[in-house]
Amino acid sequence: MKILVVEDDGMLRDAINSVLKGEGYNVEETDNGDEGLFLAAQEIYDLLVLDIMLPGLNGLGIVQELREKNIQVPVLFLTAKDSIEDRVAGLNIGGDDYLVKPFAVAELLARVKALLRRKAGSSEELVVYKNISLHHKLQEAYYESMPMGLTAKEYELIEYLILNRERILTREQIFDRLWGYESESSYGIVDVYVHHLRKKMLNLGCDHFIRTVRGVGYMLKDDRHV
Known part of the structure; x- marks a missing residue:
């Protein structure tokens, strides 16, 4: 399974990458929204992990453009603790789930696995x-x-x-x-x-x-x- 992580916080991005790679996922990354949209539009990923606040195009804009192109890759948004409006907006434009920062590793993995199972339309294995x-x-x-x-x-x-x-x-x-x-x-x-x-x-x-x-x-x- 291949996952794209779009997060501008270098330490958090590295931590997410390390956790996901440790679970055997193939992970690619970028720190800005414009490159994130370009990569996601190639339709080679099983899941996008997107920060909402990004340099260039933000996470909401990325998902909106992908959905307009009928690219239905699952999206897990990363949001700030006090940005309830962003969470609602993200789900309304086609996001599948969200995590509030800071989050536990176990919760990240649980959300990732659930979205990947949903994409496969089958049991976990x-x-x-x-x-x-x-x-x-x-x-x-x-x-x-x-x-x-x-x-x-x-x-x-x-x-x-x-x-x-x-x-x-x-x-x-x-x-x-x-x-x-x-x-x-x-x-x-x-x-x-x-x-x-x-x-x-x-x-x-x-x-x-x-x-x-x-x-x-x-x-x-x-x-x-x-």
Whole structure:
């Protein structure tokens, strides 16, 4: 799971990053609203953790613009203790939850996990599409209860495809999601890992789920009846 943290307080941002990474989440960060909007608009994150008061565009403005673009990524707002109006405004424009500063680590993790479960639309550990199921804790995918035997990166790939099932993902989106903007690899590595994943799915008779959208990217969809 990939999380974007937009917070201008360096010490708090570092603390949040440390906590989330310690739980195994892939975390990216920025300290200003304009870059936060740019990153969030790439649609490669499962959750946004947004401070409301930010340099440049504030957290409310970020969410408003995302919702206008029909980007429905879950948002956890961070708010000051006395800003009740901001909390109400944040929920009204499309935020999903909020935390009042200062907050306990346990509460942050509980809110994050709840929003991610809601996004997956499933139980805490299991995500299902057709006859494919993912067990996040085990980092494994199954087809009709048979394990695919995936590497960590292959699991991240199929998880991202399933969470965005029946939607075209560009090579750039997949690359930014799995390897990040600072990676020295090229977009071609996406095709390599899709090939590896397809081979393992072929062994179980389910490689038809991954569709190539020529010149664009990939989509996970059961197209046997198309």
